[in-house]
Amino acid sequence: MRVKRQKKSRKSLSFFKACFGFREPFKILCDGTFLHLLHAHGLGDPSVALSNLLGTRTIPSVTRCILGELKRLGNDYSDSLQSARNLPVTRCNHELMQSARNCIEAIIGSNNLDHFFVATQDPYIRKKFQQIPGAPVIFGLRNTLFLDPPSAYQRQFVKSSEDERSHMNEWEQKIVGNSKKQDVEKGVAVSNDAGKEVLVATKSKNNRKGMLDVKDKVRFKRKKAKGPNPLSCKKKKNPEGPSVSQTFVHKFDETSERSRKKRKRKRPNKEKLENPAN
Template sequence: MRFKKQKRHRKTVRFYTACFGFREPFKVLCDGTFIHHLLANNLSPQKSVSNTLGGDVQLFTSRCVIEELKSLGSSHAESFHAARKECKLARCEHEGNKSALDCIIETIGKNNSEHFFVATQDVDLRKRFQKVPGVPVLFGLRNALFLEQLSSFQREFVKSAEEQRLRATDLDRKILQKRAETILKSEEEGDASIVGTGAGDEVARDQVSVNKRRDRNRMEVKDKVQFKRKRPKGPNPLSCKKKKNHGSSNPKPEKDDKTGGSAQRNRPRRRKRSRKAKTSSGTEVASS
């Protein structure tokens, strides 16, 4: 049930955004009865309205609504403080204080130019706004909020507006006729400049047709998107670099072998050391 309600609300909000130009953050004009109903059912005004419409919202009220809540006394004191704290003030162009009902009707006007959602618990006000195009209405039922479904008047208004957009007005027809006349005149002047006397007329016409074809071909080539072909790439030049010789720059000279050869000795020469043996008296005797 909850999923169906959210789906229905999204569909209604989408209708108003597409046909009447409503945009986020949605502006909601609240009256005193709506704010009092939310607080009585322990609902947060900002969060509950945002969840119902499925987007960011800005809550508005009028100066006349706040004055009416203030005049109701201690029973509506909490609603009075909540309206002042959480709602912005919409402009009231009338002089002096009016009833909240008349103030909201005057703020909305005939076409709802400010794109307000109206949140109210007043049944008469809800029925009144069903006959005004582009005015969605919110109302509360216990601990849930509902968005008023589209009325037949609003659906017919949207259909008639779409049909009028499809039809051409008198101003559009005059503009089209002027453009057609200017195009015909330009074509006639071009044909007259081509026409001449003598045998060169046919050559001139052929030349003009060839030029037109060239211009068309050029335009077609410019309009087409040119894609680069992927060609095989060469090897990485760093991978083909020759290896460096890390050997010593000054090699040792080769020594002659005992046999007279020029090959280098494989084993290094060892130094012969004399061994000395110690006697019993402590003197050292060199071994022969």
């Protein structure tokens, strides 16, 4: 049950944030009936109880008129008066003391420009603020606090305002219509000028050809000679010749053969050696 209640409160809070621009920390205007409920059921400090309900930091406040009404109610509301004095005071600009109901209605007005939440137990205020767009109401039931869901009037107001923003009004339609007419007139003028220039150019060209009795000949493009496809051609082969290594080996063989040849010495004949006298 508690989880469902929290989901409903978060859903209602997101509606007012998205559609009416409520931002954290939320300002909450508390009257004497709400403060008396908190004290009677032991719900504690107003800022803590309201922060637990909305899930974020809150700034509860009262007015001079609300404080004056609690004073007039007597000793039964003395504890509620003491807790109200601990809260910040919102300026209401009333020279004469008003009832809490009239004071709250004057601050909220017809559209709640200051984005106040109203915490009250007054059924009249709850019912009336359902007909005011952007006026969320917090109330208590026994020892539990609730955020009133958006009324049918508030939802319809949001829907109609969105429809108005999506459509153009009469003044915007006139501006768009005039701009379109100007664009069309400029386009027609430019096209007419371009058409006239083309006609004049073609007429002058035809007149020249007529005077010279020259007829246009059909020109054919000659195909230029193109080279062979380099990918389909074979690569050129280098002429075969002796390599450097082969020539070096050949020279080495020649030198070795030369070195191997022996020198022949001339020896004297044996006869001369035997007969030296002769």
